[in-house]
Amino acid sequence: MSKTPLLDLVDTPADLRKLKSKELRQLADELREETIEAVSITGGHLGAGLGVVELTVALHWIFDTPTDRLIFDVGHQAYPHKILTGRRDRIRTLRQPGGLSGFTRRVESEYDPFGAAHSSTSISAGLGMAVSSTLAGRDNRVICVIGDGAMSAGMAYEALNNAGARDENLIVILNDNDMSISPPTGAFSAYLARTTSSGTYFYMRDFAKQLASRLPKNWQRRAARVEEYTRNLWQGGVWFEELGFYYVGPIDGHDFDQLLPVLKNVRDANQGPILVHVVTKKGKGYAPAEAAPDKYHGVNKFNVVTGAQVKTKQTAPSYTRVFADSLISEAKRDDKIVAITAAMPSGTGLDLFGAAFPERTFDVGIAEQHAVTFAAGMATEGHKPFVAIYSTFLQRAFDQVVHDVAIQRLPVRFAIDRAGLVGADGATHAGSFDLAYLGCLPDFVLMAAADEAELVHMVATSAAIDDRPSAFRYPRGDGTGAELPAVGVPLEIGRGVILREGTTVALLSLGTRLADCMKAADQLATFGLSATVANARFMKPLDKDLLGRLARSHEILITVEEGSIGGFGSHVLHALAEEGWLDRGMKVRTLTLPDRFIEQNKPEVMYEQAGLDARGIVTTVFQALGMSDLERVYTEGS
Ligand SMILES: Cc1ncc(C[n+]2csc(CCOP(=O)(O)OP(=O)(O)O)c2C)c(N)n1
Numbered sequence: 001m002s003k004t005p006l007l008d009l010v011d012t013p014a015d016l017r018k019l020k021s022k023e024l025r026q027l028a029d030e031l032r033e034e035t036i037e038a039v040s041i042t043g044g045h046l047g048a049g050l051g052v053v054e055l056t057v058a059l060h061w062i063f064d065t066p067t068d069r070l071i072f073d074v075g076h077q078a079y080p081h082k083i084l085t086g087r088r089d090r091i092r093t094l095r096q097p098g099g100l101s102g103f104t105r106r107v108e109s110e111y112d113p114f115g116a117a118h119s120s121t122s123i124s125a126g127l128g129m130a131v132s133s134t135l136a137g138r139d140n141r142v143i144c145v146i147g148d149g150a151m152s153a154g155m156a157y158e159a160l161n162n163a164g165a166r167d168e169n170l171i172v173i174l175n176d177n178d179m180s181i182s183p184p185t186g187a188f189s190a191y192l193a194r195t196t197s198s199g200t201y202f203y204m205r206d207f208a209k210q211l212a213s214r215l216p217k218n219w220q221r222r223a224a225r226v227e228e229y230t231r232n233l234w235q236g237g238v239w240f241e242e243l244g245f246y247y248v249g250p251i252d253g254h255d256f257d258q259l260l261p262v263l264k265n266v267r268d269a270n271q272g273p274i275l276v277h278v279v280t281k282k283g284k285g286y287a288p289a290e291a292a293p294d295k296y297h298g299v300n301k302f303n304v305v306t307g308a309q310v311k312t313k314q315t316a317p318s319y320t321r322v323f324a325d326s327l328i329s330e331a332k333r334d335d336k337i338v339a340i341t342a343a344m345p346s347g348t349g350l351d352l353f354g355a356a357f358p359e360r361t362f363d364v365g366i367a368e369q370h371a372v373t374f375a376a377g378m379a380t381e382g383h384k385p386f387v388a389i390y391s392t393f394l395q396r397a398f399d400q401v402v403h404d405v406a407i408q409r410l411p412v413r414f415a416i417d418r419a420g421l422v423g424a425d426g427a428t429h430a431g432s433f434d435l436a437y438l439g440c441l442p443d444f445v446l447m448a449a450a451d452e453a454e455l456v457h458m459v460a461t462s463a464a465i466d467d468r469p470s471a472f473r474y475p476r477g478d479g480t481g482a483e484l485p486a487v488g489v490p491l492e493i494g495r496g497v498i499l500r501e502g503t504t505v506a507l508l509s510l511g512t513r514l515a516d517c518m519k520a521a522d523q524l525a526t527f528g529l530s531a532t533v534a535n536a537r538f539m540k541p542l543d544k545d546l547l548g549r550l551a552r553s554h555e556i557l558i559t560v561e562e563g564s565i566g567g568f569g570s571h572v573l574h575a576l577a578e579e580g581w582l583d584r585g586m587k588v589r590t591l592t593l594p595d596r597f598i599e600q601n602k603p604e605v606m607y608e609q610a611g612l613d614a615r616g617i618v619t620t621v622f623q624a625l626g627m628s629d630l631e632r633v634y635t636e637g638s
Contacts, residue, residue, distance in 0.1 A: 041092050058259040069140065086109065123159035127159055147177065180366065237249075319455060321349055330460060339362070376412055406469055421606040431562075496546045500532060504554060510536045520618045558591060
């Protein structure tokens, strides 16, 4: 190996393309080291990026990026790509405030032609780009890199179906590492695994090569047919070919001797949609990540030598854990309860539920839409399905929630994790909109837990609601340390609670901002302002009695929530207007997330910036009451 680090010579893919093919091995090794080193400092997605180091180098070497469009599905594997595309100097700012995103983003680089973070969008976007190129008379290539996990989503099939019936030179690279975050599920993944694990495909390819080389020259056409025959004998190709793709592979995604000639041929083929099946290993080249690809999918900062991840000090069990334990305890009492996840067993805590009730746990793959309608089907048969899902991923299944669940008034329960701001994953993963998009649905029961103890009761409440859909939301991270009840007790539907009685200011909270409301009330008291603090618990049905009491006896009402405009505050305002409670001049302010997408940061900083902490609440009160003198004293004093 040459002593000069080649990576230092590469700022952009144009530099990379100056290297000789035999130098790419060394470059890939350096790129892998740089990726490990950077993620050890920032934390983030590790295994996926390590698995595509060679593929990323080969793609940029063969194709003319950014003129050729290279799209990474999900984007969590794009760290090596970022290093090679002018962002190496900022790679240690990954996921930090003001730093590089942990996913691809158009605003970040011309080498990121499409932003991602949610999965399975790459083929659709790529086909759109390819069609646009055709219409504009350009002849650039479009390459979509999609994992076997991401390929399990309906959207990927919709795109394949569309692309296969067209002539665009779309290149889909199926990056098959036989892993999603957890081991993949489903028939398609079993099919891929069967065909690549047996070694048959290598045998068939060798056989074809040997046979071809033994044939006389004028038999070349026949040899080509033998290739074709063996290519099709490997069943993986047939499926894609039936869809209209020319299928190549599977090839070893860590071997440049296979990658370079195949990608070159594919680049020059000019014969419609092509699928290249590349087999890789998640975490490749870093022993701890190879040994435990699920644990090294996303990591905290870690020690490169030992692989040991920095443990964040846990002050209380996480909301996810409390949800899982509560559901297990409900399920022990009620054998109709089942749990469904869309490829997120560990993220949602359903791995724990699955250990307790393997037969009642369903991981349907990255298939949120299917997960919801599948749950609806089970509900029609008398089961009690809990769909455990992140707020942002449920966005994808909105029509299923409306059409398959709500309109039929089916008692599907939605356990909505990662509600509110999530930190380093940024806007794509922030659970900002579920209150708005579920609150508008008739008959839905919609709850938000103020702390983990309340979450236990909300799980019990949802389990007990058997005549309509219900949902409860809770944030990412540790609970407040609240004492957990031994058993969940169903809450009275549509009833909030008053925690502190006051006279002038009413703070009405939905969700975990309640603690900040209490703090704000303390601070207001030091300025002689008496505040009532109430926990709404339910956004739907809204507690109109409580609202009326607050409206009739306070000068100002402030709603506080971890959600966008159109959520809790909007519903409160609507109810106040309808009941005529605004007519007597009460001041109302709705504290929500701001009407813009919030950049990655620590959640507490993000909430502070959004004005949703105690300080923001107090300042809002002073401003609304026109007490600029108090506001000044408060601001200077804090
Ligand atoms: C719509 C959606 N659902 C769930 C996720 C969470 N998620 C992120 S990566 C991932 C697994 C992706 O597996 P694969 O495509 O095989 O890529 P790999 O990480 O194995 O390289 C999942 C489920 C997501 N990003 N988007």
